[in-house]
Amino acid sequence: MKVMHKVLKKIDLAPRIKLLEIDAPKIAVKAKAGQFVIMRIDEKGERFPLTLADWDPKNGMITIVFLEVGVSTIKLGAIEAGENVRDILGPLGNPSDIKHLGSVAVVCGGVGTAAAYPIAKALKKAGNQVVSIIGAKTEELLILEDEMRSSSDELYISTDDGSKGHKGFVSEVLETLIETGYRFDLVYAIGPPLMMKATVNVTKHHSIKTIVSLNPIMVDGMGMCGACRVTVDGRTKFACLDGPEFDGNLVDFDELIKRLRAYLPEEKQAMSQLDEM
Amino acid sequence: MTDDKPTSHPKRVRKETVKMAKQKPEDRRTNFDEVALGYTEDQAISEAERCLQCPIPQCVKGCPVEIEIPEFIRLIGERKYNEAIKELKRKNSLPAICGRVCPQEEQCQKQCIMGKTGEAISIGRLERFLADWELKKPVEVPRKAPFTNKRVAVIGAGPAGLTAAAELAKLGHRVTILESLHKPGGVLVYGIPEFRLPKRIVASEVNYVKRLGVTIEKNILVGKTHTIPELLNGGFNAVFIGTGAGLPRFMRIPGENLGGIYSANEFLIRVNLMKSYKFPNFDTPIRIGKKVAVIGAGNVAMDSARSALRLGADEVSIVYRRSREEMPARVEEVENAEEEGIIMRLLTNPIRFIGDENGSVRKMECMRMQLGDPDESGRRRPIPIDGSEFIIDVDTVIIAIGRTPNPIIQKTTEGLETTKRNTVVIDESTGETSIKGVYAGGDIVTGEATVISAMGAGKRAAKAIHEYLMGKAGT
Numbered sequence: 001m002k003v004m005h006k007v008l009k010k011i012d013l014a015p016r017i018k019l020l021e022i023d024a025p026k027i028a029v030k031a032k033a034g035q036f037v038i039m040r041i042d043e044k045g046e047r048f049p050l051t052l053a054d055w056d057p058k059n060g061m062i063t064i065v066f067l068e069v070g071v072s073t074i075k076l077g078a079i080e081a082g083e084n085v086r087d088i089l090g091p092l093g094n095p096s097d098i099k100h101l102g103s104v105a106v107v108c109g110g111v112g113t114a115a116a117y118p119i120a121k122a123l124k125k126a127g128n129q130v131v132s133i134i135g136a137k138t139e140e141l142l143i144l145e146d147e148m149r150s151s152s153d154e155l156y157i158s159t160d161d162g163s164k165g166h167k168g169f170v171s172e173v174l175e176t177l178i179e180t181g182y183r184f185d186l187v188y189a190i191g192p193p194l195m196m197k198a199t200v201n202v203t204k205h206h207s208i209k210t211i212v213s214l215n216p217i218m219v220d221g222m223g224m225c226g227a228c229r230v231t232v233d234g235r236t237k238f239a240c241l242d243g244p245e246f247d248g249n250l251v252d253f254d255e256l257i258k259r260l261r262a263y264l265p266e267e268k269q270a271m272s273q274l275d276e277m
Numbered sequence: 278m279t280d281d282k283p284t285s286h287p288k289r290v291r292k293e294t295v296k297m298a299k300q301k302p303e304d305r306r307t308n309f310d311e312v313a314l315g316y317t318e319d320q321a322i323s324e325a326e327r328c329l330q331c332p333i334p335q336c337v338k339g340c341p342v343e344i345e346i347p348e349f350i351r352l353i354g355e356r357k358y359n360e361a362i363k364e365l366k367r368k369n370s371l372p373a374i375c376g377r378v379c380p381q382e383e384q385c386q387k388q389c390i391m392g393k394t395g396e397a398i399s400i401g402r403l404e405r406f407l408a409d410w411e412l413k414k415p416v417e418v419p420r421k422a423p424f425t426n427k428r429v430a431v432i433g434a435g436p437a438g439l440t441a442a443a444e445l446a447k448l449g450h451r452v453t454i455l456e457s458l459h460k461p462g463g464v465l466v467y468g469i470p471e472f473r474l475p476k477r478i479v480a481s482e483v484n485y486v487k488r489l490g491v492t493i494e495k496n497i498l499v500g501k502t503h504t505i506p507e508l509l510n511g512g513f514n515a516v517f518i519g520t521g522a523g524l525p526r527f528m529r530i531p532g533e534n535l536g537g538i539y540s541a542n543e544f545l546i547r548v549n550l551m552k553s554y555k556f557p558n559f560d561t562p563i564r565i566g567k568k569v570a571v572i573g574a575g576n577v578a579m580d581s582a583r584s585a586l587r588l589g590a591d592e593v594s595i596v597y598r599r600s601r602e603e604m605p606a607r608v609e610e611v612e613n614a615e616e617e618g619i620i621m622r623l624l625t626n627p628i629r630f631i632g633d634e635n636g637s638v639r640k641m642e643c644m645r646m647q648l649g650d651p652d653e654s655g656r657r658r659p660i661p662i663d664g665s666e667f668i669i670d671v672d673t674v675i676i677a678i679g680r681t682p683n684p685i686i687q688k689t690t691e692g693l694e695t696t697k698r699n700t701v702v703i704d705e706s707t708g709e710t711s712i713k714g715v716y717a718g719g720d721i722v723t724g725e726a727t728v729i730s731a732m733g734a735g736k737r738a739a740k741a742i743h744e745y746l747m748g749k750a751g752t
């Protein structure tokens with residue numbers, strides 16, 4: 001049976017960052033904050049993971065937000081409303097453990113903000129005081145500011161170049177907040193590995209439990225390949241099966257960063273082919 | 278070709294089996310085309326004529342699905358291929374696959390009486406001959422029983438699930454297969470390479486199952502997209518779990534997460550399922566270095582090593598901690614690998630991987646081993662030799678030391694009894710699990726086994742499910 005997934009809506013959020021609403025009723029009814037899907041765009045496509053940024057069980061839709069970095073995300077970005085995506089599998093991974101804890105900081109960078117948005121929303125709904133810090137390289141790359149504002153009690157912004165909010169990194173904003181007396185029962189850090197690493201370095205200092213959502217290379221997304229293996233507390237874990245969320249204090253980020261670069265030459269080769277097309 | 282001229286059996290039988298043509302090693306190491314080319318009609322008849330037609334055929338006892346081997350061989354000898362294939366398919370709905378990948382030398386052919394004084398009848402090759410002959414013409418779909426109005430969900434489209442689904446459909450039930458990958462076939466599509474089992478053959482067997490009226494829904498991960506209780510509450514009268522053993526095992530030695538180190542499953546999924554041997558025409562990349570080491574010596578290791586060679590590696594070696602005698606791979610596949618130039622580093626065990634500044638593997642430290650007394654598996658236990666450490670250069674490592682059951686269903690199905698090894702516990706005679714109406718079979722129950730044993734389990738469970746459904750209907 002051929003079940004294609006129709007793209008219902010497409011929004012350009014920022015340069016190279018796009019939002020798609022896609023028809024996927026089975027996933028929409030099951031989705032929970034923190035989960036992701038594996039997509040394959042066409043017959044020749046690779047399988048790649050994207051976090052569920054939102055979902056609408058009533059209308060059978062899911063929302064994804066992605067940064068165009070390579071062949072698959074660029075191909076996905078070229079799909080217009082009305083066109084189809086070949087395969088979507090999900091919802092995958094363990095949902096976030098949402099509880100009433102008190103005060104929670106949600107720290108996110110880049111497209112990580114899209115992944116953090118449902119978590120912030122769920123935390124707030126569970127009665128937590130939510131303080132969000134969103135960051136990007138520059139103002140024009142900031143995404144989902146309004147959405148994050150409406151699901152947080154307080155929202156802080158930082159940009160690397162200072163074009164909006166604090167000039168610098170989100171982790172620095174968190175540090176300032178902690179130093180000025182904010183007490184957090186939990187911190188969520190979601191974004192590029194270096195950003196998560198920097199955030200964990202701050203919270204480690206203050207002994208605040210910190211959850212990170214890891215984004216290693218994945219193939220099947222259900223525990224069959226081991227491409228997504230990460231070292232947590234000195235032990236190998238499969239991010240798709242055991243994660244994608246882990247205790248940030250225990251994650252070997254340097255290994256993750258190196259593993260993400262494993263296909264650099266091939267990615268370049270694939271990109272140059274795409275350019276020729 | 279006439280169907281009415283029986284050939285008489287010669288008095289004196291040849292001791293040697295008819296050889297099957299293969300692609301030359303120097304040719305095949307650079308392509309993914311099938312290695313073994315199959316029998317011609319004359320060859321098949323000539324091999325069939327060697328069969329003694331034993332009144333109490335030992336061969337049948339060696340076949341997990343008890344094919345009437347002498348009968349179908351006799352029909353080949355009489356050129357009654359249509360009848361022969363029907364006989365074969367009564368017991369085995371995937372003969373084109375079994376004829377190629379069954380470990381015949383351990384099963385049917387091991388028992389063949391001809392093997393006592395010469396070479397056993399090449400039962401698998403004959404089976405393949407018939408199946409390939411049939412593939413050339415339009416498939417006949419057997420007549421099905423009238424619809425029963427019972428719905429069965431089959432989880433996983435590997436050999437166990439496909440067989441269970443086909444049997445249940447023939448019995449008149451409405452069957453839906455739920456498969457998590459984007460292509461049905463299980464290990465047959467994502468694991469076993471094209472050069473050993475062409476994917477068009479798997480596709481045509483899957484098509485046959487569809488023609489029986491089975492619906493295949495892809496991209497459904499049971500445990501996540503749906504759970505088993507949801508299936509049972511949502512209109513399915515019974516469930517069969519055939520989710521296989523696909524969770525790769527690692528060695529847990531230092532450096533194992535360096536770049537360039539793959540599980541065999543990742544490597545084979547990239548190559549076979551995602552067709553990365555056609556990269557960049559297909560989007561999924563694969564990194565193959567100059568010096569590839571494959572750890573392990575089973576079928577999975579041989580498939581990985583031979584694939585690596587075809588992808589252009591300069592040197593590929595199998596690194597195995599025991600000796601040749603203990604290798605779990607089929608003899609034929611070890612021979613094929615050696616003919617192609619795969620190096621066998623036996624009695625050798627890696628203890629550490631060493632990377633460069635980018636985190637890519639560059640070297641592997643190993644120890645030499647010697648064999649002690651047999652362990653619980655019955656094979657002699659490998660013991661490291663003190664002070665024997667040595668280093669070999671590698672830039673790709675493929676770890677093929679085994680796989681354990683896919684864990685998601687076990688984790689998400691309350692009340693499903695499992696073992697410490699995470700296999701699903703069943704009633705041996707029916708395949709029923711600890712949950713009423715839920716059955717299981719194949720690698721998910723046995724751990725890594727064979728295509729034919731998974732099929733046998735699918736068939737057995739289908740029979741029990743049928744009785745369960747009809748019995749229930751009667752009360």
Ligand SMILES: Cc1cc2nc3c(=O)[nH]c(=O)nc-3n(C[C@H](O)[C@H](O)[C@H](O)COP(=O)(O)OP(=O)(O)OC[C@H]3O[C@@H](n4cnc5c(N)ncnc54)[C@H](O)[C@@H]3O)c2cc1C
Nearest residue numbers: 048049050051065066067069070071072073215216260267
């Ligand atoms: C669980 C999970 C959830 C994710 N959610 C999102 C999301 O919501 N939005 C989004 O934009 N991206 C997300 N990612 C990352 C996304 O999967 C990758 O960006 C994508 O696979 C890249 O594919 P490509 O072919 O476009 O680029 P490639 O050619 O594969 O890669 C281009 C560059 O991106 C880097 N890269 C590759 N894979 C990843 C990765 N997994 N994470 C970070 N960098 C990578 C590589 O180092 C490379 O330099 C997620 C990843 C995981 C594991």
Ligand SMILES: Cc1cc2nc3c(=O)[nH]c(=O)nc-3n(C[C@H](O)[C@H](O)[C@H](O)COP(=O)(O)OP(=O)(O)OC[C@H]3O[C@@H](n4cnc5c(N)ncnc54)[C@H](O)[C@@H]3O)c2cc1C
Nearest residue numbers: 433435436437457463464468499521719720726727728731
């Ligand atoms: C590389 C390799 C070579 C082999 N060579 C041989 C050989 O030469 N001869 C031989 O006899 N045997 C061989 N085997 C073993 C043989 O392939 C297996 O024993 C057999 O495939 C088991 O069949 P199965 O149906 O139980 O499981 P599988 O073939 O593993 O199929 C299980 C299916 O279930 C799907 N699935 C898993 N979890 C879920 C879920 N939660 N929801 C939905 N779907 C799910 C999987 O995607 C898969 O498609 C080989 C195995 C490998 C890996």
Ligand code: SF4
Nearest residue numbers: 340375379384385401
């Ligand atoms: S199915 Fe396998 S074991 Fe049975 S007869 Fe055929 S080749 Fe032999």
Ligand code: SF4
Nearest residue numbers: 328329331336389390
């Ligand atoms: S045991 Fe061998 S010779 Fe006898 S019937 Fe079987 S295949 Fe033929």
Ligand code: FES
Nearest residue numbers: 221223225226240
């Ligand atoms: S993505 Fe394959 S095991 Fe996690």
